[in-house]
Amino acid sequence: MPSFQRHxxxxxxERPADHPKGCCKQKGGADVRDRLKAELAARGLSKTIRANNxxxxxxxxxxxxxxxxxxxxxxxxxxxxDIPDIVDKHLVGGEVVTRLLLPNQPHLGEQPAFPALRxxxxxx
Amino acid sequence: MPSFQRHxxxxxxERPADHPKGCCKQKGGADVRDRLKAELAARGLSKTIRANNxxxxxxxxxxxxxxxxxxxxxxxxxxxxDIPDIVDKHLVGGEVVTRLLLPNQPHLGEQPAFPALRxxxxxx
Numbered sequence: 001m002p003s004f005q006r007h008x009x010x011x012x013x014e015r016p017a018d019h020p021k022g023c024c025k026q027k028g029g030a031d032v033r034d035r036l037k038a039e040l041a042a043r044g045l046s047k048t049i050r051a052n053n054x055x056x057x058x059x060x061x062x063x064x065x066x067x068x069x070x071x072x073x074x075x076x077x078x079x080x081x082d083i084p085d086i087v088d089k090h091l092v093g094g095e096v097v098t099r100l101l102l103p104n105q106p107h108l109g110e111q112p113a114f115p116a117l118r119x120x121x122x123x124x
Numbered sequence: 125m126p127s128f129q130r131h132x133x134x135x136x137x138e139r140p141a142d143h144p145k146g147c148c149k150q151k152g153g154a155d156v157r158d159r160l161k162a163e164l165a166a167r168g169l170s171k172t173i174r175a176n177n178x179x180x181x182x183x184x185x186x187x188x189x190x191x192x193x194x195x196x197x198x199x200x201x202x203x204x205x206d207i208p209d210i211v212d213k214h215l216v217g218g219e220v221v222t223r224l225l226l227p228n229q230p231h232l233g234e235q236p237a238f239p240a241l242r243x244x245x246x247x248x
Contacts, residue, residue, distance in 0.1 A: 002183050002191070002198040003231045009133065009178070054133070055177025059126050067126070069193040074126040107127045 005117055006091050009054035010036060010078075011065045021060040028079060029064045035080040036066075039087045048117065049091050062102055071114050072107060075100040092117045129241055130215050133178035134160060134202075135189045145184040152203060153188045159204040160190075163211045172241065173215050186226055195238050196231060199224040216241045 010033040014025035023029075036051040059065040062076030066086070073096055075086065082100055089095045094114040134157040138149035147153075160175040183189040186200030190210070197220055199210065206224055213219045218238040 002181075002189075002226055003229060004196070007191075007193070007196070009176075012179075013177075050182065052133075052181065053137075053179025055136075057126075057176065058174065065126075067131075069131070070196050072128070072131070072194050102126055105127060 004048065004050045006049045006071075007052060007069045008036060008049065008086075008091065009052045009057065009067050009069070011054050011057045011059075013054075013056040013060075023060070024056075024064045027064050031080050032064050032066065032078050032083065035083040036087070039083050040091075043087070043092070045087075045092075045117075059102060065102070071112070072105075073112070073114075074102040074105055076102040090114075128172065128174045130173045130195075131176060131193045132160060132173065132210075132215065133176045133181065133191050133193070135179070135181045135183075136177050137180040137184075147184070148180075148188045151188050155204050156188050156190065156202050156207065159207040160211070163207050164215075167211070167216070169211075169216075169241075183226060189226070195236070196229075197236070197238075198226040198229055200226040214238075 010029055011024035012029040012033055013023050015021060015023040033051060033053060040046050040049055040051055057065045057067060059076060064078045066075045066078050068090065078100060085097050089097050094116040096112055134153055135148035136153040136157055137147050139145065139147040157175060157177060164170050164173055164175055181189045181191060183200060188202045190199045190202050192214065202224060209221050213221050218240040220236055
């Protein structure tokens, strides 16, 4: 059943080493993805929240990019070390990690708040 | 500005040729992705609706899988020929293409309806 409470896409796009834009793979996208999968698994959340590889998310100037759906919250310059915060505060708690937000996200409005994860039920 | 009105992920995951699950790449995922990009470009919608490569979306038994956010509508067994319907009916018109829906999507409720694309403004 393809019903995830949250679906997190991590850019792991790879470009040639000399490409002027660089790429998320080169900047550690795969490490970020691996850490996200590990932290979700450690909390028993792998079937409720899906960590997904993504191709280019078109935000190449912002380091490793992560987008969380259904709320469409974009994070940039994400490192492995940021993942516990993203998981515990946002994916579980519903609270945006403001220090990692990409600029110019008018769809979020002011002070966005999202539902905390529904626990006690498995949605998938 | 990372504000897409709709963000469409197409699975292009590739597995070894003898893997029992098969993979979306082998079933035509890249062709579906290419057609989606082309149809969006033809309508001048490439900056409003993003077509994105995705890794495994974990619906391998359902052929080439596509998920549309923010509404989290899952389509399966998608072929190139289905793309004009997905674009015109759903991505532009907000009307789900029911014949392609994956089963068991309780998050959609009954008779889901979504906003039509806002036109006349560029959100990105």
